[in-house]
Amino acid sequence: MLNLKVGGVPEHFNYPWYITLKNKEYTKEGINLRWQDFPGGTGAMCKALRSGEIDIAIVLTEGIIKDIINGNPSKITQTYVKSPLIWGIHVGAKSKFKTITDLEYATVAISRFGSGSHLMAIVNAHNNGWDINKLQFKVVGNLQGGIDALTNGEADYFMWEHFTTKPLVDDGTFRRVGDCPTPWPCFVVAVRDEILKNNFEEVKKVHDIINNCTKDFKDFDNIDTVLAKRYEQQVNDIQEWLSLTEWNDGKPVTKNLITRIQNKMVEFNVIEKKENSGDLIRNMYI
Template sequence: MTDLKVGGVPEHFNYPWYVTLKNKEYTKENINLRWQDYPGGTGAMCKALRSGDVDIAIVLTEGIIKDIADGNPSKIVQTFVKTPLIWGIHVAAHSKFKKIKDLEHATIAISRFGSGSHLMAIVNAFNQGWNVENLRFKVIGNLQGGIDALTNGTADYFMWEHFTTKPLVDNGTFRRIDDCPTPWPCFVVAVRNEILENNFEEVKKVLDIINQQTTNFKDIPNIDEVLAERYEQQIEDIQKWLKITEWNDGKPITKNLITRIQNKMLRYNVIEKKKNSGEFIKNMYI
Protein backbone atom coordinates (compact mmCIF):
# COMPACT_ATOMS: atom_id res chain seq x y z
CA MET A 1 0.00 0.00 0.00
CA THR A 2 1.41 3.38 -1.06
CA ASP A 3 0.78 6.29 1.33
CA LEU A 4 0.01 9.64 -0.30
CA LYS A 5 -1.20 12.89 1.29
CA VAL A 6 -3.42 15.27 -0.68
CA GLY A 7 -4.48 18.75 0.42
CA GLY A 8 -7.00 21.36 -0.65
CA VAL A 9 -9.33 24.08 0.55
CA PRO A 10 -12.47 22.84 2.38
CA GLU A 11 -14.74 24.20 -0.34
CA HIS A 12 -17.27 22.87 -2.84
CA PHE A 13 -14.67 22.65 -5.63
CA ASN A 14 -13.06 19.72 -3.83
CA TYR A 15 -16.18 17.70 -3.04
CA PRO A 16 -15.28 15.21 -5.84
CA TRP A 17 -12.24 14.21 -3.74
CA TYR A 18 -14.53 13.52 -0.78
CA VAL A 19 -16.73 11.26 -2.94
CA THR A 20 -13.82 9.19 -4.27
CA LEU A 21 -12.30 8.85 -0.79
CA LYS A 22 -15.64 7.86 0.72
CA ASN A 23 -16.02 5.17 -1.97
CA LYS A 24 -12.49 3.89 -1.19
CA GLU A 25 -11.55 4.13 -4.87
CA TYR A 26 -7.88 4.71 -4.13
CA THR A 27 -7.70 1.80 -1.70
CA LYS A 28 -8.84 -0.48 -4.55
CA GLU A 29 -5.68 0.59 -6.40
CA ASN A 30 -3.51 -0.15 -3.32
CA ILE A 31 -3.13 3.56 -2.52
CA ASN A 32 -3.72 4.92 0.99
CA LEU A 33 -4.71 8.48 0.06
CA ARG A 34 -5.32 10.80 3.01
CA TRP A 35 -6.99 14.20 2.65
CA GLN A 36 -5.92 17.29 4.60
CA ASP A 37 -8.00 20.49 4.68
CA TYR A 38 -6.06 23.73 4.20
CA PRO A 39 -8.39 26.60 5.19
CA GLY A 40 -5.38 28.93 4.85
CA GLY A 41 -5.49 28.35 1.08
CA THR A 42 -2.77 28.19 -1.53
CA GLY A 43 -0.07 29.95 0.48
CA ALA A 44 -0.40 27.34 3.23
CA MET A 45 -0.34 24.49 0.69
CA CYS A 46 2.75 25.83 -1.08
CA LYS A 47 4.47 25.83 2.31
CA ALA A 48 3.25 22.26 2.96
CA LEU A 49 4.55 21.06 -0.42
CA ARG A 50 7.96 22.54 0.37
CA SER A 51 8.10 20.88 3.81
CA GLY A 52 6.76 17.52 2.62
CA ASP A 53 3.66 17.77 4.84
CA VAL A 54 1.56 17.16 1.73
CA ASP A 55 2.41 15.28 -1.49
CA ILE A 56 -0.36 16.46 -3.83
CA ALA A 57 -2.12 19.81 -3.56
CA ILE A 58 -5.14 21.34 -5.29
CA VAL A 59 -3.88 24.91 -5.52
CA LEU A 60 -4.63 28.19 -7.23
CA THR A 61 -2.81 28.49 -10.54
CA GLU A 62 -1.27 31.91 -9.89
CA GLY A 63 -0.01 30.91 -6.43
CA ILE A 64 1.79 27.72 -7.40
CA ILE A 65 3.32 29.20 -10.57
CA LYS A 66 4.80 32.01 -8.49
CA ASP A 67 6.01 29.58 -5.81
CA ILE A 68 7.58 27.11 -8.26
CA ALA A 69 9.34 30.09 -9.85
CA ASP A 70 10.59 30.93 -6.35
CA GLY A 71 12.00 27.42 -5.81
CA ASN A 72 9.14 25.16 -4.69
CA PRO A 73 10.33 21.62 -5.67
CA SER A 74 7.01 20.62 -7.25
CA LYS A 75 5.40 20.34 -10.67
CA ILE A 76 1.93 21.08 -12.01
CA VAL A 77 0.54 17.84 -13.47
CA GLN A 78 -2.84 19.08 -14.75
CA THR A 79 -5.51 21.70 -14.37
CA PHE A 80 -8.26 20.72 -11.92
CA VAL A 81 -10.87 23.43 -12.52
CA LYS A 82 -10.46 24.94 -15.97
CA THR A 83 -12.89 27.84 -15.56
CA PRO A 84 -11.99 31.10 -13.78
CA LEU A 85 -12.44 31.62 -10.06
CA ILE A 86 -14.78 34.47 -9.19
CA TRP A 87 -13.19 36.52 -6.41
CA GLY A 88 -15.61 38.64 -4.41
CA ILE A 89 -14.27 41.99 -3.17
CA HIS A 90 -15.69 42.39 0.33
CA VAL A 91 -15.85 45.12 2.96
CA ALA A 92 -17.46 45.01 6.40
CA ALA A 93 -21.22 45.55 6.25
CA HIS A 94 -20.85 48.87 8.13
CA SER A 95 -17.83 50.05 6.09
CA LYS A 96 -17.63 53.60 4.73
CA PHE A 97 -16.41 52.20 1.39
CA LYS A 98 -19.19 51.99 -1.19
CA LYS A 99 -17.53 51.56 -4.59
CA ILE A 100 -14.44 49.82 -5.85
CA LYS A 101 -12.73 53.14 -6.62
CA ASP A 102 -12.97 54.01 -2.90
CA LEU A 103 -10.54 51.17 -2.09
CA GLU A 104 -7.44 52.53 -3.85
CA HIS A 105 -5.60 53.45 -0.63
CA ALA A 106 -7.35 50.96 1.69
CA THR A 107 -5.65 48.12 3.60
CA ILE A 108 -6.16 44.67 2.08
CA ALA A 109 -6.60 41.53 4.20
CA ILE A 110 -4.69 38.60 2.69
CA SER A 111 -4.27 35.06 3.95
CA ARG A 112 -0.52 35.00 3.17
CA PHE A 113 1.93 36.66 0.82
CA GLY A 114 1.91 34.58 -2.37
CA SER A 115 -1.65 33.40 -1.74
CA GLY A 116 -4.53 33.90 -4.15
CA SER A 117 -6.00 36.65 -1.98
CA HIS A 118 -2.67 38.49 -2.24
CA LEU A 119 -2.00 37.95 -5.94
CA MET A 120 -5.58 38.67 -7.04
CA ALA A 121 -5.53 41.91 -5.05
CA ILE A 122 -2.62 42.90 -7.30
CA VAL A 123 -4.58 41.85 -10.41
CA ASN A 124 -7.58 43.86 -9.25
CA ALA A 125 -5.42 46.92 -8.54
CA PHE A 126 -3.88 46.64 -12.00
CA ASN A 127 -7.37 46.40 -13.54
CA GLN A 128 -8.35 49.60 -11.71
CA GLY A 129 -5.25 51.48 -12.86
CA TRP A 130 -3.90 51.86 -9.30
CA ASN A 131 -0.21 51.97 -8.42
CA VAL A 132 0.53 48.41 -7.28
CA GLU A 133 3.61 49.61 -5.38
CA ASN A 134 1.36 51.51 -2.97
CA LEU A 135 -0.83 48.56 -1.93
CA ARG A 136 -0.98 47.89 1.83
CA PHE A 137 -1.55 44.38 3.13
CA LYS A 138 -2.57 42.82 6.45
CA VAL A 139 -1.84 39.07 6.79
CA ILE A 140 -4.83 37.35 8.41
CA GLY A 141 -4.25 33.61 7.82
CA ASN A 142 -7.63 32.37 6.58
CA LEU A 143 -11.28 33.24 6.01
CA GLN A 144 -12.00 33.59 9.73
CA GLY A 145 -9.04 35.94 9.98
CA GLY A 146 -10.56 37.99 7.19
CA ILE A 147 -13.88 38.17 9.03
CA ASP A 148 -12.10 39.31 12.19
CA ALA A 149 -9.93 41.91 10.40
CA LEU A 150 -12.85 43.54 8.57
CA THR A 151 -15.06 43.45 11.67
CA ASN A 152 -12.49 45.05 13.98
CA GLY A 153 -11.16 47.45 11.35
CA THR A 154 -7.54 46.24 11.12
CA ALA A 155 -8.12 45.80 7.36
CA ASP A 156 -10.56 47.44 4.95
CA TYR A 157 -11.30 44.87 2.26
CA PHE A 158 -10.82 41.19 1.60
CA MET A 159 -10.94 39.11 -1.57
CA TRP A 160 -12.19 35.51 -1.35
CA GLU A 161 -14.13 33.12 -3.56
CA HIS A 162 -17.58 34.58 -4.33
CA PHE A 163 -19.74 31.59 -3.43
CA THR A 164 -17.79 30.56 -0.32
CA THR A 165 -18.32 34.03 1.13
CA LYS A 166 -21.93 34.44 -0.09
CA PRO A 167 -23.40 33.26 3.26
CA LEU A 168 -21.36 36.00 4.97
CA VAL A 169 -22.85 38.55 2.60
CA ASP A 170 -26.33 37.14 3.19
CA ASN A 171 -26.01 37.33 6.99
CA GLY A 172 -24.64 40.89 6.99
CA THR A 173 -21.04 40.16 8.01
CA PHE A 174 -19.66 41.31 4.64
CA ARG A 175 -20.88 43.60 1.90
CA ARG A 176 -19.65 42.66 -1.57
CA ILE A 177 -18.60 45.66 -3.63
CA ASP A 178 -17.67 43.85 -6.83
CA ASP A 179 -16.23 40.67 -8.35
CA CYS A 180 -12.85 40.01 -9.98
CA PRO A 181 -12.54 36.78 -12.04
CA THR A 182 -9.14 35.16 -12.55
CA PRO A 183 -7.82 35.66 -16.11
CA TRP A 184 -6.74 31.97 -16.20
CA PRO A 185 -8.01 28.47 -15.20
CA CYS A 186 -8.30 28.66 -11.43
CA PHE A 187 -7.17 25.38 -9.81
CA VAL A 188 -4.34 23.02 -10.75
CA VAL A 189 -2.95 19.82 -9.25
CA ALA A 190 0.65 20.15 -8.01
CA VAL A 191 2.84 17.25 -6.90
CA ARG A 192 6.19 17.24 -5.12
CA ASN A 193 9.08 16.26 -7.41
CA GLU A 194 10.19 13.51 -5.01
CA ILE A 195 6.76 11.88 -5.27
CA LEU A 196 6.77 12.14 -9.07
CA GLU A 197 10.15 10.43 -9.14
CA ASN A 198 9.23 7.62 -6.76
CA ASN A 199 5.48 7.16 -7.22
CA PHE A 200 4.73 8.27 -10.77
CA GLU A 201 2.30 5.42 -11.55
CA GLU A 202 0.42 5.87 -8.27
CA VAL A 203 -0.03 9.59 -8.93
CA LYS A 204 -1.29 8.76 -12.40
CA LYS A 205 -3.88 6.37 -10.90
CA VAL A 206 -5.01 9.07 -8.46
CA LEU A 207 -5.50 11.51 -11.36
CA ASP A 208 -7.39 8.92 -13.41
CA ILE A 209 -9.80 8.33 -10.50
CA ILE A 210 -10.47 12.00 -9.75
CA ASN A 211 -10.82 12.89 -13.44
CA GLN A 212 -13.39 10.14 -13.88
CA GLN A 213 -15.30 11.53 -10.91
CA THR A 214 -15.28 15.15 -12.10
CA THR A 215 -16.32 14.15 -15.63
CA ASN A 216 -19.70 12.96 -14.32
CA PHE A 217 -19.90 15.09 -11.18
CA LYS A 218 -22.77 17.32 -12.28
CA ASP A 219 -24.86 14.24 -13.13
CA ILE A 220 -24.90 12.95 -9.55
CA PRO A 221 -28.57 12.94 -8.44
CA ASN A 222 -29.41 15.90 -6.16
CA ILE A 223 -25.79 17.08 -6.12
CA ASP A 224 -26.99 20.68 -5.76
CA GLU A 225 -28.87 19.78 -2.56
CA VAL A 226 -25.92 17.81 -1.18
CA LEU A 227 -23.48 20.68 -1.77
CA ALA A 228 -25.88 23.31 -0.42
CA GLU A 229 -26.29 21.41 2.84
CA ARG A 230 -22.63 20.47 3.28
CA TYR A 231 -21.25 23.95 2.57
CA GLU A 232 -24.16 25.90 4.13
CA GLN A 233 -25.10 27.57 0.85
CA GLN A 234 -28.40 28.61 -0.69
CA ILE A 235 -29.35 26.03 -3.32
CA GLU A 236 -29.78 28.73 -5.99
CA ASP A 237 -26.18 29.86 -5.36
CA ILE A 238 -24.88 26.29 -5.74
CA GLN A 239 -26.88 25.92 -8.95
CA LYS A 240 -25.31 29.12 -10.33
CA TRP A 241 -21.87 27.89 -9.31
CA LEU A 242 -22.37 24.48 -10.95
CA LYS A 243 -23.48 26.18 -14.15
CA ILE A 244 -20.31 28.28 -14.48
CA THR A 245 -17.78 25.69 -13.20
CA GLU A 246 -16.01 23.17 -15.47
CA TRP A 247 -13.47 20.65 -14.24
CA ASN A 248 -10.62 19.36 -16.35
CA ASP A 249 -11.48 16.28 -18.39
CA GLY A 250 -8.06 14.67 -18.01
CA LYS A 251 -6.19 16.58 -20.70
CA PRO A 252 -2.52 17.17 -19.79
CA ILE A 253 -1.25 20.62 -18.99
CA THR A 254 0.79 22.22 -21.77
CA LYS A 255 3.79 24.53 -21.90
CA ASN A 256 1.70 26.80 -24.12
CA LEU A 257 -0.91 27.26 -21.36
CA ILE A 258 1.77 28.01 -18.73
CA THR A 259 3.40 30.51 -21.10
CA ARG A 260 0.09 32.30 -21.66
CA ILE A 261 -0.56 32.44 -17.90
CA GLN A 262 2.98 33.69 -17.22
CA ASN A 263 2.51 36.41 -19.85
CA LYS A 264 -0.63 37.59 -18.06
CA MET A 265 0.97 37.36 -14.61
CA LEU A 266 3.90 39.42 -15.89
CA ARG A 267 1.52 42.02 -17.33
CA TYR A 268 -0.35 42.18 -14.02
CA ASN A 269 2.92 42.59 -12.05
CA VAL A 270 2.25 39.34 -10.18
CA ILE A 271 5.66 37.96 -11.25
CA GLU A 272 8.79 39.91 -12.10
CA LYS A 273 10.10 37.74 -14.94
CA LYS A 274 9.16 34.69 -16.99
CA LYS A 275 10.83 31.30 -16.73
CA ASN A 276 10.95 28.36 -19.12
CA SER A 277 7.40 26.99 -18.97
CA GLY A 278 8.71 23.43 -19.11
CA GLU A 279 10.13 23.90 -15.59
CA PHE A 280 6.62 24.16 -14.14
CA ILE A 281 4.96 21.03 -15.50
CA LYS A 282 5.16 17.27 -15.66
CA ASN A 283 3.24 15.46 -18.39
CA MET A 284 1.63 12.36 -16.86
CA TYR A 285 0.40 10.97 -20.18
CA ILE A 286 3.50 10.61 -22.32
Protein backbone atom coordinates in the same frame (compact mmCIF):
# COMPACT_ATOMS: atom_id res chain seq x y z
CA MET B 1 0.11 0.21 0.29
CA LEU B 2 1.56 3.58 -0.70
CA ASN B 3 0.78 6.49 1.65
CA LEU B 4 -0.03 9.77 -0.11
CA LYS B 5 -1.33 12.97 1.43
CA VAL B 6 -3.34 15.49 -0.59
CA GLY B 7 -4.30 19.00 0.51
CA GLY B 8 -6.94 21.47 -0.62
CA VAL B 9 -9.29 24.17 0.54
CA PRO B 10 -12.44 22.99 2.39
CA GLU B 11 -14.71 24.26 -0.37
CA HIS B 12 -17.23 22.83 -2.82
CA PHE B 13 -14.62 22.55 -5.61
CA ASN B 14 -13.03 19.66 -3.73
CA TYR B 15 -16.13 17.59 -2.97
CA PRO B 16 -15.12 15.08 -5.70
CA TRP B 17 -12.16 14.14 -3.50
CA TYR B 18 -14.54 13.42 -0.63
CA ILE B 19 -16.65 11.19 -2.88
CA THR B 20 -13.71 9.17 -4.21
CA LEU B 21 -12.21 8.78 -0.74
CA LYS B 22 -15.57 7.71 0.70
CA ASN B 23 -15.86 5.08 -2.03
CA LYS B 24 -12.33 3.82 -1.20
CA GLU B 25 -11.35 4.15 -4.85
CA TYR B 26 -7.71 4.83 -4.04
CA THR B 27 -7.48 1.94 -1.57
CA LYS B 28 -8.61 -0.42 -4.33
CA GLU B 29 -5.52 0.67 -6.29
CA GLY B 30 -3.16 0.08 -3.35
CA ILE B 31 -2.97 3.74 -2.36
CA ASN B 32 -3.68 5.00 1.15
CA LEU B 33 -4.69 8.55 0.21
CA ARG B 34 -5.40 10.94 3.06
CA TRP B 35 -6.98 14.38 2.70
CA GLN B 36 -5.98 17.48 4.66
CA ASP B 37 -8.02 20.68 4.69
CA PHE B 38 -6.12 23.95 4.27
CA PRO B 39 -8.37 26.86 5.32
CA GLY B 40 -5.35 29.14 4.84
CA GLY B 41 -5.44 28.44 1.11
CA THR B 42 -2.69 28.37 -1.49
CA GLY B 43 0.09 30.00 0.52
CA ALA B 44 -0.31 27.40 3.26
CA MET B 45 -0.36 24.55 0.73
CA CYS B 46 2.78 25.79 -1.03
CA LYS B 47 4.53 25.78 2.34
CA ALA B 48 3.24 22.25 3.06
CA LEU B 49 4.49 20.96 -0.32
CA ARG B 50 7.92 22.43 0.37
CA SER B 51 8.13 20.78 3.79
CA GLY B 52 6.79 17.41 2.60
CA GLU B 53 3.75 17.71 4.87
CA ILE B 54 1.63 16.93 1.81
CA ASP B 55 2.51 15.24 -1.47
CA ILE B 56 -0.23 16.61 -3.72
CA ALA B 57 -2.03 19.97 -3.62
CA ILE B 58 -5.18 21.25 -5.30
CA VAL B 59 -3.92 24.75 -5.52
CA LEU B 60 -4.55 28.10 -7.22
CA THR B 61 -2.76 28.35 -10.55
CA GLU B 62 -1.15 31.75 -9.99
CA GLY B 63 0.07 30.85 -6.51
CA ILE B 64 1.82 27.60 -7.41
CA ILE B 65 3.38 29.05 -10.56
CA LYS B 66 4.91 31.84 -8.49
CA ASP B 67 6.08 29.42 -5.79
CA ILE B 68 7.65 26.91 -8.19
CA ILE B 69 9.51 29.79 -9.82
CA ASN B 70 10.68 30.72 -6.31
CA GLY B 71 12.04 27.24 -5.66
CA ASN B 72 9.16 24.96 -4.61
CA PRO B 73 10.34 21.45 -5.67
CA SER B 74 7.02 20.50 -7.27
CA LYS B 75 5.41 20.33 -10.69
CA ILE B 76 1.98 21.18 -12.09
CA THR B 77 0.56 17.90 -13.36
CA GLN B 78 -2.81 18.99 -14.73
CA THR B 79 -5.54 21.60 -14.59
CA TYR B 80 -8.16 20.69 -11.96
CA VAL B 81 -10.79 23.39 -12.58
CA LYS B 82 -10.42 25.00 -16.00
CA SER B 83 -12.97 27.79 -15.53
CA PRO B 84 -12.01 31.06 -13.78
CA LEU B 85 -12.37 31.55 -10.04
CA ILE B 86 -14.64 34.46 -9.19
CA TRP B 87 -13.14 36.47 -6.36
CA GLY B 88 -15.63 38.54 -4.40
CA ILE B 89 -14.33 41.90 -3.18
CA HIS B 90 -15.73 42.41 0.31
CA VAL B 91 -15.89 45.18 2.88
CA GLY B 92 -17.30 45.08 6.39
CA ALA B 93 -21.01 45.61 6.85
CA LYS B 94 -20.46 49.06 8.39
CA SER B 95 -17.67 50.12 6.05
CA LYS B 96 -17.64 53.62 4.57
CA PHE B 97 -16.46 52.17 1.23
CA LYS B 98 -19.19 51.73 -1.38
CA THR B 99 -17.42 50.88 -4.64
CA ILE B 100 -14.21 49.24 -5.86
CA THR B 101 -12.91 52.68 -6.81
CA ASP B 102 -13.10 53.76 -3.17
CA LEU B 103 -10.57 51.07 -2.21
CA GLU B 104 -7.53 52.40 -4.09
CA TYR B 105 -5.64 53.44 -0.93
CA ALA B 106 -7.39 51.08 1.49
CA THR B 107 -5.73 48.21 3.38
CA VAL B 108 -6.42 44.78 1.92
CA ALA B 109 -6.61 41.70 4.14
CA ILE B 110 -4.75 38.68 2.72
CA SER B 111 -4.42 35.16 4.06
CA ARG B 112 -0.64 35.27 3.55
CA PHE B 113 1.87 36.61 1.03
CA GLY B 114 1.88 34.48 -2.12
CA SER B 115 -1.72 33.37 -1.55
CA GLY B 116 -4.55 33.85 -4.01
CA SER B 117 -6.01 36.65 -1.91
CA HIS B 118 -2.64 38.45 -2.14
CA LEU B 119 -2.00 37.88 -5.86
CA MET B 120 -5.58 38.65 -6.91
CA ALA B 121 -5.46 41.92 -4.96
CA ILE B 122 -2.58 42.83 -7.26
CA VAL B 123 -4.58 41.74 -10.33
CA ASN B 124 -7.56 43.79 -9.16
CA ALA B 125 -5.34 46.83 -8.60
CA HIS B 126 -3.88 46.45 -12.08
CA ASN B 127 -7.37 46.13 -13.59
CA ASN B 128 -8.32 49.43 -11.97
CA GLY B 129 -5.14 51.30 -12.92
CA TRP B 130 -3.88 51.66 -9.34
CA ASP B 131 -0.22 51.92 -8.32
CA ILE B 132 0.53 48.37 -7.20
CA ASN B 133 3.52 49.52 -5.16
CA LYS B 134 1.18 51.51 -2.91
CA LEU B 135 -0.99 48.55 -1.94
CA GLN B 136 -1.15 48.01 1.82
CA PHE B 137 -1.58 44.48 3.16
CA LYS B 138 -2.72 42.97 6.45
CA VAL B 139 -1.97 39.24 6.86
CA VAL B 140 -4.98 37.51 8.46
CA GLY B 141 -4.36 33.76 7.93
CA ASN B 142 -7.68 32.55 6.55
CA LEU B 143 -11.34 33.41 5.95
CA GLN B 144 -12.08 33.75 9.66
CA GLY B 145 -9.12 36.09 9.95
CA GLY B 146 -10.60 38.17 7.14
CA ILE B 147 -13.95 38.31 8.94
CA ASP B 148 -12.24 39.47 12.14
CA ALA B 149 -10.04 42.04 10.38
CA LEU B 150 -12.93 43.67 8.51
CA THR B 151 -15.21 43.59 11.55
CA ASN B 152 -12.54 45.08 13.84
CA GLY B 153 -11.38 47.69 11.33
CA GLU B 154 -7.85 46.23 11.04
CA ALA B 155 -8.27 46.03 7.25
CA ASP B 156 -10.68 47.57 4.76
CA TYR B 157 -11.38 44.91 2.16
CA PHE B 158 -10.87 41.20 1.61
CA MET B 159 -10.98 39.06 -1.54
CA TRP B 160 -12.23 35.47 -1.31
CA GLU B 161 -14.15 33.08 -3.54
CA HIS B 162 -17.56 34.54 -4.38
CA PHE B 163 -19.76 31.58 -3.47
CA THR B 164 -17.86 30.54 -0.35
CA THR B 165 -18.43 34.03 1.08
CA LYS B 166 -22.03 34.37 -0.17
CA PRO B 167 -23.52 33.28 3.22
CA LEU B 168 -21.46 36.03 4.89
CA VAL B 169 -22.91 38.56 2.47
CA ASP B 170 -26.41 37.18 3.04
CA ASP B 171 -26.14 37.44 6.84
CA GLY B 172 -24.68 40.96 6.74
CA THR B 173 -21.15 40.15 7.92
CA PHE B 174 -19.70 41.31 4.59
CA ARG B 175 -20.89 43.65 1.88
CA ARG B 176 -19.68 42.78 -1.62
CA VAL B 177 -18.66 45.75 -3.74
CA GLY B 178 -17.67 43.76 -6.82
CA ASP B 179 -16.04 40.67 -8.30
CA CYS B 180 -12.69 39.94 -9.93
CA PRO B 181 -12.48 36.72 -12.00
CA THR B 182 -9.10 35.09 -12.56
CA PRO B 183 -7.89 35.60 -16.16
CA TRP B 184 -6.82 31.92 -16.28
CA PRO B 185 -8.01 28.43 -15.23
CA CYS B 186 -8.23 28.63 -11.46
CA PHE B 187 -7.11 25.35 -9.86
CA VAL B 188 -4.32 22.96 -10.81
CA VAL B 189 -2.91 19.78 -9.31
CA ALA B 190 0.68 20.09 -8.06
CA VAL B 191 2.84 17.17 -6.95
CA ARG B 192 6.19 17.09 -5.19
CA ASP B 193 9.12 16.16 -7.47
CA GLU B 194 10.22 13.36 -5.15
CA ILE B 195 6.83 11.68 -5.40
CA LEU B 196 6.74 12.05 -9.20
CA LYS B 197 10.18 10.50 -9.43
CA ASN B 198 9.49 7.52 -7.17
CA ASN B 199 5.75 6.89 -7.55
CA PHE B 200 4.73 8.17 -10.97
CA GLU B 201 2.31 5.33 -11.80
CA GLU B 202 0.49 5.60 -8.47
CA VAL B 203 0.15 9.36 -8.88
CA LYS B 204 -1.23 8.77 -12.37
CA LYS B 205 -3.86 6.45 -10.87
CA VAL B 206 -4.88 9.21 -8.44
CA HIS B 207 -5.35 11.56 -11.41
CA ASP B 208 -7.37 8.95 -13.31
CA ILE B 209 -9.70 8.43 -10.35
CA ILE B 210 -10.39 12.10 -9.64
CA ASN B 211 -10.80 12.94 -13.36
CA ASN B 212 -13.31 10.12 -13.74
CA CYS B 213 -15.32 11.59 -10.85
CA THR B 214 -15.26 15.22 -11.99
CA LYS B 215 -16.23 14.20 -15.53
CA ASP B 216 -19.74 13.28 -14.36
CA PHE B 217 -19.88 15.35 -11.19
CA LYS B 218 -22.62 17.72 -12.33
CA ASP B 219 -24.86 14.78 -13.22
CA PHE B 220 -24.79 13.17 -9.77
CA ASP B 221 -28.23 12.81 -8.19
CA ASN B 222 -29.21 15.86 -6.13
CA ILE B 223 -25.65 17.17 -6.16
CA ASP B 224 -26.93 20.74 -5.76
CA THR B 225 -28.80 19.97 -2.54
CA VAL B 226 -25.94 17.80 -1.21
CA LEU B 227 -23.42 20.62 -1.74
CA ALA B 228 -25.77 23.27 -0.36
CA LYS B 229 -26.22 21.32 2.86
CA ARG B 230 -22.56 20.42 3.29
CA TYR B 231 -21.21 23.91 2.62
CA GLU B 232 -24.12 25.85 4.18
CA GLN B 233 -25.13 27.48 0.90
CA GLN B 234 -28.42 28.30 -0.75
CA VAL B 235 -29.38 25.75 -3.42
CA ASN B 236 -29.82 28.45 -6.06
CA ASP B 237 -26.28 29.74 -5.34
CA ILE B 238 -24.86 26.23 -5.76
CA GLN B 239 -26.80 25.82 -9.01
CA GLU B 240 -25.30 29.06 -10.31
CA TRP B 241 -21.82 27.96 -9.22
CA LEU B 242 -22.24 24.59 -10.96
CA SER B 243 -23.31 26.33 -14.16
CA LEU B 244 -20.12 28.45 -14.11
CA THR B 245 -17.64 25.73 -13.12
CA GLU B 246 -15.85 23.39 -15.54
CA TRP B 247 -13.46 20.71 -14.33
CA ASN B 248 -10.60 19.35 -16.36
CA ASP B 249 -11.56 16.54 -18.74
CA GLY B 250 -8.25 14.70 -18.43
CA LYS B 251 -6.39 16.69 -21.07
CA PRO B 252 -2.72 17.39 -20.28
CA VAL B 253 -1.56 20.82 -19.17
CA THR B 254 0.36 22.47 -22.01
CA LYS B 255 3.43 24.67 -22.08
CA ASN B 256 1.43 27.16 -24.15
CA LEU B 257 -1.18 27.51 -21.38
CA ILE B 258 1.45 28.04 -18.66
CA THR B 259 3.28 30.54 -20.90
CA ARG B 260 0.08 32.52 -21.49
CA ILE B 261 -0.57 32.60 -17.73
CA GLN B 262 3.01 33.68 -17.03
CA ASN B 263 2.66 36.47 -19.61
CA LYS B 264 -0.40 37.74 -17.72
CA MET B 265 1.38 37.41 -14.37
CA VAL B 266 4.33 39.46 -15.64
CA GLU B 267 1.91 42.06 -17.03
CA PHE B 268 0.20 42.26 -13.61
CA ASN B 269 3.56 42.44 -11.75
CA VAL B 270 2.72 39.20 -9.92
CA ILE B 271 6.05 37.72 -11.10
CA GLU B 272 9.10 39.63 -12.30
CA LYS B 273 9.96 37.46 -15.31
CA LYS B 274 8.90 34.31 -17.09
CA GLU B 275 10.60 30.97 -16.66
CA ASN B 276 10.65 28.07 -19.14
CA SER B 277 7.10 26.73 -18.85
CA GLY B 278 8.30 23.19 -19.49
CA ASP B 279 10.22 23.35 -16.21
CA LEU B 280 7.00 24.02 -14.27
CA ILE B 281 4.97 21.04 -15.48
CA ARG B 282 5.07 17.25 -15.61
CA ASN B 283 2.38 15.70 -17.74
CA MET B 284 0.80 12.44 -16.58
CA TYR B 285 -0.60 11.45 -19.97
CA ILE B 286 2.20 11.99 -22.47
